[in-house]
Amino acid sequence: xxxxxRKVVVNALVKAAPPPLLISADDSLASHAARFLQWLRFVRxxxxxxxxxYGYDLASxxxxxxxxxxxxxxxxxxxxxxxxxAWLRQTPRRRRGPGKxxxxxxxxxxxxxxxxxxxxxxxxxxxxxPAAHAFVLRTGRRLPTYLTIPEQEHLLDVLMRDHSPTGQxxxxxxxxxxxxxxxxxxxxxxxxxxxxxxxxxxxxVAGKGDKxxxxxxxxxxxxxxxxxxxxxRPRLVSRPVGCITPPxxxxxxxxxxxxxYSQDGxxxxxxxxxxxxxxxxxxxEAPRPKDDDWFFVHAKNxxxxxxxxxxxxxxxxxxxxxxxxxPIVGRPLHPHALRHSFASRLRENGADLQLIQEALxxxxxxxxxxxxxxxxxxxxxxxxxxxxxxxxx
Numbered sequence: 001x002x003x004x005x006r007k008v009v010v011n012a013l014v015k016a017a018p019p020p021l022l023i024s025a026d027d028s029l030a031s032h033a034a035r036f037l038q039w040l041r042f043v044r045x046x047x048x049x050x051x052x053x054y055g056y057d058l059a060s061x062x063x064x065x066x067x068x069x070x071x072x073x074x075x076x077x078x079x080x081x082x083x084x085x086a087w088l089r090q091t092p093r094r095r096r097g098p099g100k101x102x103x104x105x106x107x108x109x110x111x112x113x114x115x116x117x118x119x120x121x122x123x124x125x126x127x128x129x130p131a132a133h134a135f136v137l138r139t140g141r142r143l144p145t146y147l148t149i150p151e152q153e154h155l156l157d158v159l160m161r162d163h164s165p166t167g168q169x170x171x172x173x174x175x176x177x178x179x180x181x182x183x184x185x186x187x188x189x190x191x192x193x194x195x196x197x198x199x200x201x202x203x204x205v206a207g208k209g210d211k212x213x214x215x216x217x218x219x220x221x222x223x224x225x226x227x228x229x230x231x232x233r234p235r236l237v238s239r240p241v242g243c244i245t246p247p248x249x250x251x252x253x254x255x256x257x258x259x260x261y262s263q264d265g266x267x268x269x270x271x272x273x274x275x276x277x278x279x280x281x282x283x284x285e286a287p288r289p290k291d292d293d294w295f296f297v298h299a300k301n302x303x304x305x306x307x308x309x310x311x312x313x314x315x316x317x318x319x320x321x322x323x324x325x326x327p328i329v330g331r332p333l334h335p336h337a338l339r340h341s342f343a344s345r346l347r348e349n350g351a352d353l354q355l356i357q358e359a360l361x362x363x364x365x366x367x368x369x370x371x372x373x374x375x376x377x378x379x380x381x382x383x384x385x386x387x388x389x390x391x392x393x
Contacts, residue, residue, distance in 0.1 A: 023123065029065055029073060033058045036119045047210065049185055057112035060088075073120050081134040085110060089137075103137040110134060144370055146340035149348060151329055152178055158328045165239075166299040168232030170320050172224055173296060174338065176202075179221035181342030181360050183208060184335045188312045190295040197222055197229070204361065213361045236297050240286035244278045261286040343368075348376045 023035065037055050040046045064084050070076055088106040110131065117129035147155065156178070159171040176182055182190070186204050194203045200217040207213060217225070242261030249255055257278040259270040263286075270285075272278045289298065296312045314335075321335050339360070346356050357368040 023125070026072060028071055029076070030062055032073060032120060032125065033062060033116065036116050039119060047206070054112050054115065057109045058116060060109065061113060073117075073125050076117075076130050078130045078133050081110070081113060081131050084113075085134065085137060103139045106137050107139065110136065141370070143373060144340040144344075145333065145337040146344040146374075147178075147329065147333075147337065149345060152341055152345065155325060155328050159324070165232040165235040168228045169236065169296060169299055170324060172228040172232070173317060173320060174325065175221050175224045177335070177338035178342055178345070179218050180215050181339050183339060183361075184314050184317060187296065187317065188314055192293045192295055195225065195295060197226055207361050209363055211361060211363075213358070215359060233297060236299055237289060237291045239289070240282050241289050242282050242286035244275070244282060246275075259286070263287055343371050344374055347371050347374050350378070 023032075033055075036058070037051055040054060041048075041051045061084060064087060065071075065076065065080075068080070070080060085106045088101045088109060089103065090100060092100055113131040113134075114129065117126065117131045120126045121129055155174065156171070159167065159174060162168075162171070173187060176187060176190075180202055182204065186207050189206075191205075194205055195217070196202070197217065200222060202215045202217050204213050204215065240261070242259060245258040245260065247255030247257055256271045256273060257275055259268075259272060259278050259281045261268050261282070268285075270281055272281060291297070294311045298312060298316070317335050321333055321338070325338075326333055343356050343360060346359065353365060353368050353372055356371055357365045360368065362368050
């Protein structure tokens with residue numbers, strides 16, 4: 001699932017007209033779900049990402065209910081919730097390749113349903129929540145996927161060879177994961193004012209749980225970010241937003257170059273004779289992207305890919321990891337693995353769990369305990385020493 005697509009799913013629901021003051025238990029599950037999402041957004045003041053995640057999970061449950069003839073909230077019983085959990089476990093995933101939904105994913109859906117039915121109880125639509133008594137599926141405790149320190153160094157060395165504006169931006173994105181441990185949403189929503197290279201401080205504003213935290217900018221990260229801010233970002237922001245199409249041979253017609261860009265909501269198409277002329281037209285007539293002080297900006301110059309005034313999309317970083325990081329490392333990874341790599345580097349160098357918890361912004365240290373089981377150099381040496389002592393006895 002991608003946060004950008006989840007937002008599209010619930011955008012219309014959240015921005016719809018206010019719900020009526022009088023609601024009935026005879027209203028459909030879908031209408032109650034729409035009101036629940038509005039309540040989350042405007043009463044609970046939850047973030048757009050949170051509302052979108054709840055909306056995505058509820059949309060899946062509503063499809064399940066529609067197929068089973070469950071129309072009103074009172075139609076849903078505990079057995080239906082547990083059947084839905086089993087259905088999720090047997091349903092293939094749509095966007096993340098082959099395989100079925102994990103137990104953790106099914107439990108996340110259950111959490112959304114519990115919040116939804118608690119809301120219905122508060123609104124006096126139901127007497128009790130059918131999701132409250134549904135069993136949580138057992139999940140295993142697996143070690144996180146991360147890059148070792150040699151893999152991190154090799155990745156940075158390779159990315160540093162690309163001095164283009166896009167290369168400098170992508171290096172800065174990877175480096176801020178590896179040396180600051182930000183979440184994906186925190187990277188995309190980072191602003192210029194949040195990064196203080198002089199004071200060597202990085203401020204995460206309204207992170208997960210609407211919490212702020214401050215992180216130090218280590219010298220290596222400072223050098224990479226300074227290069228991006230002084231060279232790469234200015235070239236990305238000042239570029240014209242459009243694209244040049246090379247000529248295509250057509251029978252009976254002279255091949256021509258073309259310039260395309262978007263202006264005032266319309267697509268402008270300009271055929272020209274040469275590439276040089278196309279570049280002059282693009283430079284002279286295409287609009288410039290709006291700079292709203294987002295730290296990481298769009299690098300593509302296709303007019304359809306640029307959304308002025310919006311931060312970098314999370315799918316752009318997914319694409320970066322898939323097309324640049326994975327070929328260098330040589331094994332499948334996801335953006336969150338880079339955040340795990342930051343924590344593993346701290347652990348390898350002797351940091352305790354409380355420090356890692358504060359750096360990652362975890363609310364509960366139990367979340368951080370997954371890093372307690374990583375095999376560090378010191379742990380391996382201690383085990384070898386103890387085994388060696390037994391062997392020599």
